[in-house]
Amino acid sequence: MYHHIALHELILAIVIVLILVLLLIITVLGYSFYSYRILHNKQSWREIIEYKIMETIVGNDDRSDSDKEFAEHLKEPSFRALFLDVLVDSDRKFSGGAKQSINRLFRDFELEDEAWRKLRHRSGYLVAGGVQELAAMNVEAAIPEIMAKLNDPRTAVYQEAQYAIVSFKGYEGLGFLDHFNKPLSDWQQLRLLYSIHDIPEQADLQVKDWIHSKNDSVVVFTLRLIRKFRLMTFYTAVHNLLAHPSTMVRVQAVRTLQAIEHRGTIQQFIQSFDLQPLAVQNEMLKAMKIAKSKESEHFLKELLWNHPQVSIKISAAEVLVVLGEEHYLQEVSQAGDTYDELRRIIKHALQEKKC
Template sequence: MSFHHIVLHELILAIVVVLILVLLLIITVLGYSFYSYRILHNRHSWKQIIEYKIMERVVGSDGNDEQDREFSRHLKEPSFRILFLEILVDSGRKFSGTAKNAINRLFYDFKLEDEAWRKLRQRKAYLVAGGIQELAEMKVEAAIPEIKAKLNDDRTVVYQEAQYAMVTFRGYEGLEFLTHFDKPLSDWQQLRLLSSIHHIPELSDVQAYTWLKSTNDSVVIFTLRLIRKFRLMAFYTAVYELLDHTSTSVRVQAIRTMQAIENSATISQFIACFDQQPIDVQLEILKSMKVARSKESEDFLKEQLWNNAAVSIKIHSAEVLVVLGEGQYLREISQKADTYDELIQIIKHALQEKKC
């Protein structure tokens, strides 16, 4: 009897403990939900207050005393200041001229520079990257030495943001990090950097020639894109020499760049090196010939159409011939009795593409 009493007592105790744990879990979930709701609610109301303050400064209105007092009260809260900085930086990207200057003045008037510096010196990568971004957007020149030091950071998000910031501050000269850069430069990062460079100063050839000889393929590819963007004709020979590069991706970009800065020798050079290239590069050459629309390539294209073993090369050759006005030549071939079926289908496809 005593044994059953002990077991029952332990069972009741276990049930009570479980119920207490469940109750604590419910309270925790409700508390977290309420906390999350308050944060969302605050962010929404704070965002309206901040956007009104920015609009007020941009349009130069007199303002409202009550709203100014409310703004000043919220400004003492760290979370409000962080949100204010985020919105201000985002707004800075959307405006230019007088409006941009007004936003920059807000940044300094309310000492938001301190928040950005604080982020820059944090340990978490996303905070450091955010600080770099904010200091660069607001043109805080004093931050350049610390941001430059972040170019050697091991964390991708940090060194990428530092790269972008240096170009934002210094334009083309901010690309000097490429000389010793040994990590992959992603396509997205290359696009960001290229979009921030608006002109190339004179006597900048030496750096670019160095980058074309880099052992980092992504640096070479970026330089080729840079040459293409600014049509830097002086680099033509150096670009042509890259058709012997070990990387197929570099060779493809070299073909595109040669086409962009072409001269009277380009088509003949494409033809001369064609057989030594991997198929991806050969296809890129044919695409460039399609853009160039040079009659000089006609005989070469006909040779590829008849004798090249790769179907993809035949297809692209036929498409370029159509663009060059050789549609009638292709129709005559397709109607000959001794033309094999695969070639007929390729020609029909090319002629149909032209109609589309």
């Protein structure tokens, strides 16, 4: 009796497991089919949307039947979401009349309401998307609400708000930097810089405050701003940053000094070279390579012979090649008292020149 019950239970267990496996297979197949259908729909929808945008831009759009057919697609929420995404992406690629045509599509099909709903949603991802869409479509009525998002704790939201405000207001939109205490990523800095096309004459006071910010990433951004617009009046302030606690700031200071250099820049690099960390020293040698200043020759030869770091020796040799000192390097490599490592460094630098 005991064995009969055990066998019955075993068979029941196997049947249950098989049923569960079958259900799992059905679920996986169903999900795969659903995913395929969504992907297929998105591909076909994207073609419809891109054709609509193209026809609108070139002015061949039929404003009756095609609009009715397109409006039917817009009843599908997924289609509306994709349409907004493609519009925003297209807006970045065009300017002038084409950009105005894209904005007209946004208004004609009442997508602004969709963007406003996203802006006021609880999900940070959707809020960031709403900010992006309203800014791309130049909905200036959204500026006050977008400005409120500058203090949002969610990174994606406040970054999109920053970019949006600068897109709307240009340089004036950078006012958030006055009290910004979070990291400003390199990508975000590039986005902001790309959106700024000129700087007002009265900008000096703000730039001066930013360059002395306690937020290192704000200082780095300011150095890039100075570099982009060649703000020569900040040369001394930038030079003082060679003593900044952050290596990242010092590296950017060197790049900015090289961009706005004057006749004393190379000597200043030479004088402070030994006080700098390795990354900054390498950056200074890159600047000397670009400057091609003969006044650095003696200093470079000293580095080649005496600096403890191989990377610095290599860079020094490469700058000497750029300065036309190949003959000197060949003499050093052939001298009897030259150690093997230095010969290899010089050989590498001379080969780089040939390449």
